[in-house]
Amino acid sequence: MFVARIAALTVATLCLASAVEAKTLRWASQGDALTMDPHSQNEGPTTAMNQHIYDPLIQRDPKLAKVPNLALSWKPIAPDTWEFKLRPDVKFSDGTPFTADDVVFSYNRALAPTSDFRAYISSVKEVKAIDPLTVHIITNGPNPILPDYTTSIMIMSKAWAEKNNVTKPQSYKDKEETFAVRNAMGTGPYMVKQRDPDVRTVMTKNPTYWGAKQFPDYPDELVYTPVKEPSTRVAALISGQVDFVLDAPLQDVARIKQTAGLKTEETAQVRSIFLGLDMGSAELKYSDVKGKNPFADKRVRQAMYQAIDMNAIKTKVMRNFAAPAGLVTSPGVHGYTPALDERQKFDVAAAKKLMADAGYPNGFGVTLDCPNDRYNNDEQICQAVAGMLAQIGIKVDLQARSKTLHFPKLQKKDSSFFLLGWGVPTLDSHYVFTFLYQTSDAAKKVGSWNFTGYSNAKLDELSDAMLKEVDQAKRDKMVADAWATVVADMPYLPLHHQLIVWAMSDKVTMPIFANDTPNFKYSKIK
Amino acid sequence: MLAFIVSRLLQSLAVMLAVSFLCFVLFNFVGDPVNNMVGQEASASDREEMRRDLGLEDSVAVQFARFLGNAVTGNFGKSYRLARPVSDLIVERMPATLELVAVAALLALSMGIPLGVLTALRRHSVDSGAIMTFSLAGVAMPTFVIGILLIYVFSVECISWAPAIGLPAGWCFPSFGRGETVKLGWWNTGLLTASGLKAIVLPAFTLSLFQMTLVLRLVRSQMLEVLRTDYIKFARARGLTDRAVHFRHALKNTLLPVITVIGIQIGGLIAFSIITETVFQWPGMGQLFIQSVQFADIPVMAAYLVMVSFIFVAINFFVDLLYATIDPRLRLDRAQLGTAGG
Numbered sequence: 001m002f003v004a005r006i007a008a009l010t011v012a013t014l015c016l017a018s019a020v021e022a023k024t025l026r027w028a029s030q031g032d033a034l035t036m037d038p039h040s041q042n043e044g045p046t047t048a049m050n051q052h053i054y055d056p057l058i059q060r061d062p063k064l065a066k067v068p069n070l071a072l073s074w075k076p077i078a079p080d081t082w083e084f085k086l087r088p089d090v091k092f093s094d095g096t097p098f099t100a101d102d103v104v105f106s107y108n109r110a111l112a113p114t115s116d117f118r119a120y121i122s123s124v125k126e127v128k129a130i131d132p133l134t135v136h137i138i139t140n141g142p143n144p145i146l147p148d149y150t151t152s153i154m155i156m157s158k159a160w161a162e163k164n165n166v167t168k169p170q171s172y173k174d175k176e177e178t179f180a181v182r183n184a185m186g187t188g189p190y191m192v193k194q195r196d197p198d199v200r201t202v203m204t205k206n207p208t209y210w211g212a213k214q215f216p217d218y219p220d221e222l223v224y225t226p227v228k229e230p231s232t233r234v235a236a237l238i239s240g241q242v243d244f245v246l247d248a249p250l251q252d253v254a255r256i257k258q259t260a261g262l263k264t265e266e267t268a269q270v271r272s273i274f275l276g277l278d279m280g281s282a283e284l285k286y287s288d289v290k291g292k293n294p295f296a297d298k299r300v301r302q303a304m305y306q307a308i309d310m311n312a313i314k315t316k317v318m319r320n321f322a323a324p325a326g327l328v329t330s331p332g333v334h335g336y337t338p339a340l341d342e343r344q345k346f347d348v349a350a351a352k353k354l355m356a357d358a359g360y361p362n363g364f365g366v367t368l369d370c371p372n373d374r375y376n377n378d379e380q381i382c383q384a385v386a387g388m389l390a391q392i393g394i395k396v397d398l399q400a401r402s403k404t405l406h407f408p409k410l411q412k413k414d415s416s417f418f419l420l421g422w423g424v425p426t427l428d429s430h431y432v433f434t435f436l437y438q439t440s441d442a443a444k445k446v447g448s449w450n451f452t453g454y455s456n457a458k459l460d461e462l463s464d465a466m467l468k469e470v471d472q473a474k475r476d477k478m479v480a481d482a483w484a485t486v487v488a489d490m491p492y493l494p495l496h497h498q499l500i501v502w503a504m505s506d507k508v509t510m511p512i513f514a515n516d517t518p519n520f521k522y523s524k525i526k
Numbered sequence: 527m528l529a530f531i532v533s534r535l536l537q538s539l540a541v542m543l544a545v546s547f548l549c550f551v552l553f554n555f556v557g558d559p560v561n562n563m564v565g566q567e568a569s570a571s572d573r574e575e576m577r578r579d580l581g582l583e584d585s586v587a588v589q590f591a592r593f594l595g596n597a598v599t600g601n602f603g604k605s606y607r608l609a610r611p612v613s614d615l616i617v618e619r620m621p622a623t624l625e626l627v628a629v630a631a632l633l634a635l636s637m638g639i640p641l642g643v644l645t646a647l648r649r650h651s652v653d654s655g656a657i658m659t660f661s662l663a664g665v666a667m668p669t670f671v672i673g674i675l676l677i678y679v680f681s682v683e684c685i686s687w688a689p690a691i692g693l694p695a696g697w698c699f700p701s702f703g704r705g706e707t708v709k710l711g712w713w714n715t716g717l718l719t720a721s722g723l724k725a726i727v728l729p730a731f732t733l734s735l736f737q738m739t740l741v742l743r744l745v746r747s748q749m750l751e752v753l754r755t756d757y758i759k760f761a762r763a764r765g766l767t768d769r770a771v772h773f774r775h776a777l778k779n780t781l782l783p784v785i786t787v788i789g790i791q792i793g794g795l796i797a798f799s800i801i802t803e804t805v806f807q808w809p810g811m812g813q814l815f816i817q818s819v820q821f822a823d824i825p826v827m828a829a830y831l832v833m834v835s836f837i838f839v840a841i842n843f844f845v846d847l848l849y850a851t852i853d854p855r856l857r858l859d860r861a862q863l864g865t866a867g868g
Contacts (some may be wrong), residue, residue: 031817035609042565118568170561170609172579177610197608198817199704199809225701227807228817231674235701239681373820387675404557411561411570435566445569 010509025219025508025525027518028233029246032198032226037180038154039109040169042116047152048246048517052203052222054154054186057084057103058147062511063116063521064270064332064427066147070098070155070187071135079142079470080125084150086133091208092157094189098297102127105158105167108136114171120149120426123467137515141346142468144516147428160185189215189521190222200225211521214307218521230315237262237503244510246518248503250321250376256503265512266321269500271423273375275368275385277301277416280453284416286367286397294364298338301490302344303354307392308385310496317380322496327487328432330497332514335429335479339418342486343494351392363393369418371406376498382419385495410451418451421498429479433463437486454491527850534846537787538839546597549828550590558582559606559822580606593828603825607818612829615814621714622704623810627795629717629726630734631788638738639784642745646753657742664739669798669842673732673805677701678792680728699728727808731775733799737791741784748780791844793838 033049034041051059057071071084090098107127121295123146126138131141139146162165164179182195189211201224203287209215225242227233230249236242238259248256250266256262277295278284286295294300310324326343329336355361370382379400386396396417401409409415424431440447446463462482469475501517510523560576577583581592596603596722602612641661645654675697684698705721716722720831752758753776800812807813811830818826 034607040609041563042567116565116568119565119569171577172604172606172609177614181609196611196809198814225703225807228813229805229807230809232677232702232805235677235682239685239698239701241681241700241702402557402820404559404820406560407561408558411573442570448569449566472829 001337002235005059008038012424021526023219024223025244025520025523026225026242027244027246028227028242029226030228030230030233032201032224034193035170035181036169036184036195037166037170037178038104038156038184038186038375039106039112039115039117040180042152044516048070049201049224050123050154050187052190052521053184053188053192053518054156055188056152056154057086057150059519060151060427060511060513060515062519064514065150070103071150074147076142076144076470077136080108080139080270081139082139082143082146083130084135084137086135087210088133090210091185092160092185092187092219093206093208094157094160094185095208096157096159098155098157098187099132100135101132102155102158103135104129105161105241106155107153107157109161109167109169111151112168114169116169117153117467118350120152121146121443142470143429143504144468144470144472145426145430145473146430146481152425155187157185172370189218193221193447198226201207212323217524219523219525222520234503235499237413237505243508244502244504244518244523246502246516248501250319250501252323253319253501253503256391257295261292261506263504263506265502265504265510266499267512267514268323268331269423269516269518270330270332270427270514271375271498272325272328272330273322273381273419273421273495273498274325275304276420276452277491277493278290278413278451278453280455281416284366285414286416288365289360293354294360297358298490299354301493303351303358303392304389305344305490306347306354307351307394308493310343311346312388313381313384317377317384318496319499321376321499323499325494325496327483328492329353329424329429330437330514332430333424333429333477335483337480339484340483348391355392360393363395365395365397365418366449367397369406369415370400371403371419374402374403374406375419375421378419378421381495404428410449413451413453415451420449420451420492422449423515429483430463430466433482433486434461434467437482437491438463448492452491454489456485456489459485459489528612530850531847534843541839542832542835546593546828547590549831550586550593553822553824553827554566554586556819556824556827557822558622559824562821597832598830602829603842605818605823605826607821609821609850615725615826616811616829616833617712618714619809619814621739622716623796623799623812625715625717626726626729626799626802626810627792629730629837630737630795630799631792632736632810633730634741635788637734638744639777639781640739642742643743643749643772646746646749647772650749662733665743667735669732669736669801670805672735673729673802676728676732677805680759700725701728704753704809713782724854729802729808730804733795733802736798737788739796740791741788744784744787745780748783752776754778755793784846790841793834795843796834 008222019321031045032344033046034043035046036050038050038054050523055069058066059068059069059135068085070090072087075083086100091099104127110121123139123143124137125140127137130136137146162503166178167178170178170181184192189209191204191206193204194200194202203222205220227236233245234248234252237245253264257264262303279295281293281440283291314320314324323343324343327336327341355363368386370379372379382398382400386398389396410418422432422436434446437451437454438447438460440450459482466475466478469478502512504510507521507526560573563576564572581589604610605612605615641657645657648654680699681701685695688697691693703725704716705725706719707716707722708718716726758776760772761775799810800816803810803812804816814826815830
C-alpha cells in the first residue's frame with residue numbers, strides 16, 4: 001500500500017518536471033518587506049521591494065549617482081527653494097496621468113506624523129505645484145542636499161490613495177490593516193500581481209511604464225520568496241530554484257563560486273562597522289575602574305585602536321569580505337577620502353606604552369556590548385577584538401545579544417563599550433556627523449546615535465553650517481575639517497567597511513548596488 | 527461525570543491562564559520592538575511616543591489584563607511587524623502547519639506500524655537489525671540536521687545523481703516553500719497541486735521521522751509482548767494461520783496504546799514543526815512564530831503561545847475524558863473518594 005503511494009507520487013512528480021517560464025527572475029533573501037506602504041517603514045527589504053512599484057523624483061543608478069526619474073531636472077531657484085521639472089507623459093499603472101499634484105500629495109503624506117520618512121525631509125516647509133509639470137520645494141533655510149533626500153521619497157497617486165482611504169501612512173493605532181499594506185499602485189517598472197507576505201510576492205511588468213524604451217530588457221516577471229535559513233537559501237540557488245540571492249552567507253561564497261552556472265558580484269557596501277567608547281561619563285558604568293573614566297583619556301582609545309589587528313579580523317573572521325577602515329564611513333559617501341580611511345598602524349608595543357603612560361600598565365576590565373544578528377559575523381568580530389585587547393591588559397567581558405535587545409540598550413545610553421554599524425542613505429557625510437558625532441541633543445534632534453558622550457563645539461558648529469551652505473567648495477572644506485576633527489578626537493575605533501556579495505545564476509546580468517538594494521529594472525535574464 | 531468534566535474544564539482554564547501569564551513575563555526579555563518598527567533616523571521622542579501608544583510602558587500586570595480583556599472578545603491585536611490583525615495571520619498560516627502535521631502523522635503511522643510488525647516477527651533477521659539501527663538514528667538525530675541532509679541529497683546533489691541513474695533532473699525535490707496552493711474557502715491547500723504534493727515530501731518526512739521511529743519501537747515492543755500471551759499460544763494451538771494470528775489477533779491488541787500515544791504526540795508534532803518549517807521555509811505558524819520572536823512582535827507571540835497551549839490542553843482534556851469513559855475504575859474511584867471525603 002505504502003509502496004504504491006510512493007510510486008504514484010514519483011510518477012506524478014515525473015510528469016510535472018517544472019517547466020521554467022521565459023523571462024521570469026526568481027529571487028530570495030532573508031526577510032520580506034514589512035509593508036507595501038511606501039512611507040510607512042524606512043527599512044532595507046521594504047525599500048528594495050517598493051522601489052519596483054513606486055518611483056521617486058530622483059533615483060540612484062547602480063553607481064549610486066543621482067539620475068532623473070519622475071523629475072527630469074532640478075535646480076535651486078532661490079536660497080530656500082528647489083525647482084523640479086517633472087517628466088511629461090508619465091502614467092500610473094492604472095492608466096491615470098501623473099502630475100505635480102501627486103508629488104505635492106506624496107510629500108505631504110511622507111511628512112505626516114505616522115510616516116517613517118519624516119526625518120529625511122524635516123527641512124521641507126512647503127511643496128507647491130506651479131503647473132502640472134513643475135514643483136517647488138521650499139525649505140526652512142537653504143538645504144543643498146535636498147535632492148539626495150528626495151531619492152528616498154516615493155510618489156503615490158493622489159486619486160488612488162483617496163479612493164482607497166490611505167491618504168496617511170499606516171499607523172499602529174489603526175485597528176485594521178490599511179489597503180496600502182498589501183496593495184500598491186505606482187509609476188514604477190512593475191505592478192503587484194500577488195502579495196502573500198512572508199511567502200511569495202509576484203510582480204509583472206507595468207505596461208504603461210515610462211522607461212520601457214530606456215530599459216527594454218528587464219525581466220517580465222519577478223518572483224520573490226523570503227528564505228530565512230541561510231543554508232536553505234544557498235541550496236535553493238545551487239539547485240536552480242532561485243536565480244538570485246541577495247544575502248549569501250559569507251562562508252558559502254567559495255562554494256557558490258565553484259559551482260558551474262553560478263556567479264557572484266561583490267562590492268564595498270555603504271556600511272561601516274566600528275566600536276564606540278563611552279568617553280563622556282565621569283565613571284564607566286560597566287568597568288572595574290572606579291572614580292574615573294579610562295576612555296576619557298585619548299591615549300587609552302589610541303592604544304585600543306592600535307591593538308586591534310584588523311588584517312587578522314579581515315582574513316580570519318570576515319573571510320576577506322571586509323575592507324579595513326580608518327573612517328566610520330565608506331567609499332561612495334561624499335566627503336570620504338582614501339587618505340582619511342588609512343588605518344593607524346597595528347602596533348601592540350606602542351599600544352602597551354600608551355596604556356602605561358595613561359596610568360593603566362596592567363589594563364582594566366570593561367564590558368563590550370555586541371549584537372549577534374545584525375551585521376556580518378558581528379559576534380565573531382567582538383570575540384576577536386576581545387582577544388586582541390587582552391594583549392594590552394584590557395579584560396573584555398563580551399555580552400552578545402539580539403538586535404532587539406542591543407539597540408534599545410544603546411539608546412538608553414546603557415553601555416560603556418559597544419559595536420555599531422552605520423550606513424549612509426543620503427551618501428553625504430553630514431548624515432554621519434549629525435547622527436554619530438554631534439552632541440546628543442533630543443530637542444535639536446541631533447546626535448541621536450551618539451552614545452559616546454562625545455561633544456566638540458567645533459564639530460557641532462561645522463555640522464550645522466554644512467547643512468545650510470550652498471557654495472559647494474566652501475561646504476567641501478567644512479566636511480574635510482569636520483572629518484579631520486573627529487579622526488583626531490577618536491570617539492570611535494573604526495574596524496571595517498562591509499563587503500556585500502550578491503550570488504546569482506549565469507543567466508542573470510545584474511549590476512551590484514553598494515547600498516545593497518537591488519533594482520531589477522537594471523537586470524536581464526536569459 | 528458532569529462534576530468530573532467541570533472540574534477538568536476549570537483545571538484546563540487555570541493552566542491556560544498560567545501559561546499566558548508566564549508568556550507575558552517572558553516577553554520582557556525578548557527586547558524592544560520599537561527599534562524594529564522605526565527607521566534609524568527616528569528621534570528619541572518618536573520612539574517614546576510609539577512605545578506609549580503600544581502600551582509597552584505599562585506594567586506586565588496591566589499589559590496582561592489588557593491582553594486578556596481583548597482575547598476574550600477574540601481580538602488579539604495587530605502584528606507590530608506586518609501591521610495586520612494577528613487573527614488573520616494565524617488563520618492564513620494554520621492550513622500549512624496542519625497539512626504538514628497531518629501528512630507527517632500519516633507517514634509515521636503508515637511506515638511505523640508495518641516496520642514495527644516486521645521487526646517483531648523477524649526479530650533476528652538482518653533486515654530487522656538494519657531497521658532498528660535506522661530507527662535509533664531517527665530518535666537521536668536533531669530535526670534540523672535531518673532536514674538539511676535531505677535537502678542536500680534530494681534537491682542539491684540530486685541534480686547530478688538523478689540523471690546518472692536515469693531519472694530526469696526535474697525529479698528532484700524543492701528545498702523550500704509550499705509549491706502552488708489552491709484556495710478552498712479560507713483554507714489554502716497545497717495537497718491538490720503536483721508542485722504542492724512534491725513540496726510536502728521532504729518536510730513531512732523530516733517532521734515524521736522521530737514519530738515514525740517512536741511508533742516503530744512501540745509497536746515492536748507491544749507486539750513482542752502480545753505474542754508471548756496465552757491467547758496467542760491458544761490461537762496457534764487452534765491451528766490458525768500465521769497471518770490470522772499476527773494480524774487479526776496480535777496487531778489489533780497492540781494498536782490501542784499506539785493510538786493513544788500518537789494522539790498525544792500530535793501536539794508535539796505541532797511544536798516540533800517550528801524547526802522543520804524554518805529549515806524548509808514552510809509558511810506555517812511555526813515560522814510565523816520564529817519571525818515574531820526575532821522582531822519582538824509581542825501580539826503574534828502571545829496569540830501563538832496561547833493557541834498552542836490551548837491545543838495541548840484540549841488534547842489532554844479529551845484524553846482524560848476518553849480514559850474516564852473507557853476505564854470505569856477511574857469514575858468509581860472518584861465516586862468512592864467523594865463519599866469518603868464527605
